[in-house]
Amino acid sequence: MSTKQTGFTLIELMVTLSVLAILLTIGIPSLQMFIQNSRLQSQSTALVGDFNYARSEAVRRGSPMAVCASADGATCSGAQTWETGWIVFNDANTNSAVDVGEQPLLRAAPALGGNNTLRAGRALIRFDAQGYSVGFPTTFSACDIRGAGSARGVVLSQQGRVRSGKATEPEFAAVACP
Numbered sequence: 001m002s003t004k005q006t007g008f009t010l011i012e013l014m015v016t017l018s019v020l021a022i023l024l025t026i027g028i029p030s031l032q033m034f035i036q037n038s039r040l041q042s043q044s045t046a047l048v049g050d051f052n053y054a055r056s057e058a059v060r061r062g063s064p065m066a067v068c069a070s071a072d073g074a075t076c077s078g079a080q081t082w083e084t085g086w087i088v089f090n091d092a093n094t095n096s097a098v099d100v101g102e103q104p105l106l107r108a109a110p111a112l113g114g115n116n117t118l119r120a121g122r123a124l125i126r127f128d129a130q131g132y133s134v135g136f137p138t139t140f141s142a143c144d145i146r147g148a149g150s151a152r153g154v155v156l157s158q159q160g161r162v163r164s165g166k167a168t169e170p171e172f173a174a175v176a177c178p
Contacts, residue, residue, distance in 0.1 A: 118140060
């Protein structure tokens with residue numbers, strides 16, 4: 001009476017492990033790049049969404065709205081480094097500060113994850129009651145450890161229109177990473 005043995009031979013196991021090692025060697029860097037790209041895109045999309053929200057609220061309420069960099073989620077930091085987060089608030093008296101008499105904060109964005117940076121030439125963006133951006137056009141640079149080649153840009157025009165895209169696109173040529 002003979003019994004049939006089941007299982008893997010040593011050669012089958014070694015071939016399977018070799019194929020698995022090759023797939024992981026190829027796949028893990030691609031997965032990391034995918035995660036980094038997705039993180040940058042979602043962070044820049046969040047900023048675009050908050051700008052569009054502030055602009056629409058300014059028109060809807062007939063009152064100036066502001067978006068500024070904020071480290072504590074309650075007050076403007078006055079810095080041009082936006083990776084610590086930002087807030088959206090009604091700036092009725094246009095003093096670039098959250099005041100007691102004004103309505104409470106409308107939105108507060110948390111700090112960016114992944115050690116990413118978000119920089120601009122301005123610490124505060126204000127939309128007037130017609131939805132126009134007060135001041136000069138601004139380009140925001142969203143960067144990670146890979147540098148400018150993988151960065152994303154957010155461009156705010158003086159008319160209040162917001163666009164975002166990859167730094168490799170011609171209209172986002174002004175994107176610079178620290």
